[in-house]
Amino acid sequence: MPTLVSTATIDPHIASFEVTGNRFLITSPEYQMKRQLAAGSGDIFYLGKCFRKEEAGAQHNPEFTMLEWYRLWPDLNDLLAETQKIVELASSRILGIDTSAPWKIISVAEVLEECAGVAVTSDMDALALKRAFTHLDLHGSQRWDDIFYSVFVDHVEPWLSRQDKIVAIVDWPLQLAALARVNSANPTVAERFEVYIKGIELANAFGELTDPQEQRRRFDSDNAARQELGKPTHALDEKFLGALADMPTCVGCALGVDRLVMLATGAQDIQDVLPFGWDEC
Numbered sequence: 203m204p205t206l207v208s209t210a211t212i213d214p215h216i217a218s219f220e221v222t223g224n225r226f227l228i229t230s231p232e233y234q235m236k237r238q239l240a241a242g243s244g245d246i247f248y249l250g251k252c253f254r255k256e257e258a259g260a261q262h263n264p265e266f267t268m269l270e271w272y273r274l275w276p277d278l279n280d281l282l283a284e285t286q287k288i289v290e291l292a293s294s295r296i297l298g299i300d301t302s303a304p305w306k307i308i309s310v311a312e313v314l315e316e317c318a319g320v321a322v323t324s325d326m327d328a329l330a331l332k333r334a335f336t337h338l339d340l341h342g343s344q345r346w347d348d349i350f351y352s353v354f355v356d357h358v359e360p361w362l363s364r365q366d367k368i369v370a371i372v373d374w375p376l377q378l379a380a381l382a383r384v385n386s387a388n389p390t391v392a393e394r395f396e397v398y399i400k401g402i403e404l405a406n407a408f409g410e411l412t413d414p415q416e417q418r419r420r421f422d423s424d425n426a427a428r429q430e431l432g433k434p435t436h437a438l439d440e441k442f443l444g445a446l447a448d449m450p451t452c453v454g455c456a457l458g459v460d461r462l463v464m465l466a467t468g469a470q471d472i473q474d475v476l477p478f479g480w481d482e483c
Contacts, residue, residue, distance in 0.1 A: 363401030
């Protein structure tokens with residue numbers, strides 16, 4: 203996969219490194235891998251470096267190693283089972299958790315009701331969501347995703363850190379579908395799961411969207427959000443959008459390798475498992 207690409211990420215919460223010549227370091231190989239899928243590659247994986255600006259801390263390094271793979275499977279549950287096998291192969295125990303034990307599977311609605319007393323649904327607009335959480339500190343958040351993640355960070359992540367099993371959160375609201383398709387069995391949620399170990403996000407997976415018009419609409423919405431947040435907007439990746447209609451039905455997962463090593467070794471800081479930390483380069 204190329205490391206330098208001609209378009210930056212549109213995600214409102216991720217920043218790309220811009221390089222001389224109007225090129226950007228990849229934040230994920232997703233667009234390029236999906237173009238290969240559309241060209242007939244079949245099952246495909248990437249193991250290599252990705253880069254995200256302004257992300258540094260105990261669990262984040264601006265340069266990190268990503269394992270991303272796609273399967274020509276229709277069922278996201280099969281990918282969840284495979285993700286569990288990968289984690290189990292990496293380490294039989296992580297922070298005292300038996301990785302071979304059944305993971306705890308819980309929906310976004312269930313975990314928010316458990317941790318914050320409200321079951322969030324996709325038909326809530328930002329005002330309804332804010333009213334539902336009036337009993338909580340939302341830190342002045344006004345946008346739908348900011349309200350959601352304010353509650354998630356303050357109330358769900360502490361709950362996740364206390365779990366004695368690996369947790370997979372499934373059935374994400376459509377507002378957070380990103381590049382995931384709508385669940386055909388339950389059109390009120392997206393086909394997406396995230397894996398957490400002791401409160402640390404390890405993997406993010408989608409039943410992949412193949413509708414270029416819908417993806418364009420989501421990108422335009424993301425650019426509008428960037429503008430609202432005072433962040434630069436970016437040109438859309440037209441090569442990716444042009445290939446999307448030819449992409450086969452598939453599922454895909456991105457897993458943070460450095461975080462997995464950190465969890466498997468018991469390291470408290472991601473810098474401890476890197477040959478050279480961000481401040482050492």
